[in-house]
Amino acid sequence: MDGQRQGRSVGAYLAAGVAGTFALRAAGGLGQLAVALVLARLLGAEGYGRFALGVAVATAVAAAPSWALQGLLTREVSAGLAAGRPDAVRGLLATALPGAGGAALALATALGLAAWVSGGGVPLVWGALLVPALVLGAGLAAVLAGLHRVLLAQCWENVLKHWGLVALVALAWLAGSRSGPGGAVALYGTALWAGAAVLALLAWRALPGAVRGARPEVPAGWLREALPFAGIGLLAVANGQADVLVLGAFRDDVEVGIYRAASQLAALVIFLLGVVNAPLQPLIARLHAEGDRARLQRAVRATAVLVLACAVPTVAVLVIWGGELMALAFGEPFRAGALPLAILALGQLVNASMGSVGVILNMTGHQRVVMRWFAASGALTLALLLALAPPFGAVGAAVALALGLVAWNVALAREVMRRLGVNPTALPLPRRWYARASPREGFGGAPPG
DSSP states (O other): OOHHHHHHHHHHHHHEEEEEEEEHHHHHHHHHHHHHHHHHHHHHHHHHHHHHHHHHHHHHHHHHHHHHHHHHHHHHHHHHHHHHHHHHHHHHHHHHHHHHHHHHHHHHHHHHOOOOOHTHHHHHHHHHHHHHHHHHHHHHHHHHHHOOOOHHHHHHIIIIIIHHHHHHHHHHTTTTTOHHHHHHHHHHHHHHHHHHHHHHHHHHHHOOHHHHHHHOOTTHHHHHHHHHHHHHHHHHHHHHHHHHHHHHHHHHHHHHHHHHHHHHHGGGGGGGHHHHHHHHHHHHHHHHHHHHHHHHHHHHHHHHHHHHEEEEEHHHHHHHHHHHHHHHHHHHGGGGGGGHHHHHHHHEEEEEEEHHHHHHHHHHTHHHHHHHHHHHHHHHHHHHHOOOOOOHHHHHHHHHHHHHHHHHHEEEEEHHHHHHHOOOOOOOOOOOGSOOOOOTTTTSSSOOO
């Protein structure tokens, strides 16, 4: 009976988390659209481009410390509380957040000086102020996620960042201010810092009394554990732009634009995967710390089946009516992207069928494995891009990206089965493939990465 109650509580937690995350992601998407529409009209095409460049550079600079905090704090806060170690949680928070904040300040200073000396423009100089806010906001959101306040954690990304900027731009416009792209970046920084302050208050109030009153004990090796997450962040930034950069080096801008539009539409296939990963991360960390393999298996299997069930009809629509959808969404010239869209959608279908493999490994202490396979799949994708994109254009780039995605997911699924003894996929695999974890690592506690 107790096991049944626990099973239902996990199901209820995931159902509430998925539903709430879906709503917040929708709000975030509308917020991004609102920012684009408002600023494009106020700043014009050139001004909006300068604003976007300033924000993109700051986001790339903040990627490594942000990913380090997100992965480390989400996992260790959840696992530390499950293990009854409030002193370790307090010590980690007292060390990791200031440490990452100091690194962010150093990066911001370097970015600001480089932009000033090189004449990069006011938006890039102001963009340096975004870096510490982005890093601290990501870290505080991770604390809330580790405390299983998953919806509050996502308010940072989907509400405070975008809608806060819209509100500030509206207030500035009503006050008669007509600042250019530099002023828009400064307003975005104001929204980020205000959002980080709100998150700090929410995180402090959400911390259990045992953590707030504990004597800090800094966990040994926390920085060593954080560095692979930072490496994953850097690789994510690099891998996310490789296809467009290689294609742009060998083909004309029109083909690059068509390919970029197709890749954005293909991302709809795994929209739900991002939604389920948000509540799943702290749950995996807690169940792994408790050594509860059975409930972990049920949780990852149920979410993988849900994601695949939504991905299959989405892929069918994109493959059958891809040309019509491209033309409807982006304009008639984009109809030529139907074949790249179909290839990318099929690659994302494999991604959906493998489940949350990266999240599972990151939240169970195997982030170094993820980083190694991320680097290997990135190298494979780059080699395929260089071989296929020059002669075959957008179709070749789509094939390269899809094959790299398949290799990454299959490799990580195998690692999950070998190291943890669970089936992370939506596929009915034979139990002998995953029934036993590696004897040297086992299950529960903190296995080596």
